[in-house]
Amino acid sequence: MVSPDHDRIEELLAGYVLLGLTGEDAEEADLLLSEHVPSCALCREALSGFQSVAGELGLAAPPAAPPDLLLPRIRRELEQPAVRRHRGVSFVAVAASVALLVGLAGLSFSLGNRVSKAEAQRGTLLEAVSAMQQSGTNPVALENQGSASGGLAEISAPNIQHMYIFGQEVAPPAPGHAYQLWLGSNGTFVPAGEMFTPEDGRVVLELTFDPSPYDSILITEEAAGATPSTPSSSLRWSASLVPAA
């Protein structure tokens, strides 16, 4: 058995925590983080130390007061329906279910066990597939409404009040824009979750809410950073929701 080259591993871990790896280095780091590091006390300790440094380095930036409107905006979003709060469930379940956008779950993973974003995405997709196998789950195709290319599918499972939305080969929005999901009821729509953009053409969203009041969903293209209260006319995808039994 070949003993691991810990100097090389530490070099990769240092680059990893600074988000500086690409290509083969990034792939090697992902492999190490999933296969070697968890079982190697030396590497775990190195990773933990480097992560701590990376967190502290944030203090090297001069502090700056955020705009006064930011906190009120956050407060408003805390009231939105697509908020899920669970405690005491297993890490795997949490990682696959707490985030609206799987990129967020990926980050949670990376700060915890350093599992790659791709693995987090796979976790959410597996959960979605599992939901599809349950009675009462309703796969719905989102109809492309405009120039945006790519397919988005929605799967909801009324009993567990989850909705997964995923797509591939999804075109990016126009520069300076992002996609926004809306939940509709009798023609009135509320924004659900954060705006999102495809990552490498992929979109994986998970939402948790009571779907019964809603009869449709829309995805529109909005100016990034805006906080629209109604959908713009830039409708990209839409679907009817099957009412919960």
Added chain:
Amino acid sequence: MREDDHLDLELHRRVADGDRAAFEELYRRYSAAAYGLALRVTGQDSLAQEVVHDAFLALWRAPEAYDPARGPFRTFFLSLVHHRAVDTVRREERLRKRAERVANLEPRLGEDVAEEVVDGAYLVVRRKEVHEALETLPPDQRKVVEMAYFGGYTQTRIAAELGIPVGTVKTRTLAAMHKLRRALDREDRW
């Protein structure tokens, strides 16, 4: 563990229980540090605002992402902000002027004045320790760390920008991280 770290832990525990007041207290304690970091990385007010907005919402929606066994809350949260800021920079890079980012790698004059105003007392102390730790690095090591951390550059990009082999970037990065770790560990045993 310092007193402020204990307070952060307690606030985080309350946030995990859905306590909005605790959430707002964490916002009060960390929004300036988070916004300053996001601004330094992204170089744009609007992008920095998005980063901080998203980070705080992520904290509210997934508080269990922070594991107290892994260290102070502040390192978790600033890492969260940093990840999002770098992701944002890389996504938005094509829309940005390169010159703005290069200029943004250098601290702006007069910014230390704001520090006392917007930071809590403990963060002021810790910030000073971080600056001092960075000052101990040889300039070539400090440069690669700052380009990666605040510029969002990959190691390949740093090598190209500095005209040095990627292997040298890796070596300098590792040496710098070891030195920073030793310097900061001395000051803050968890």
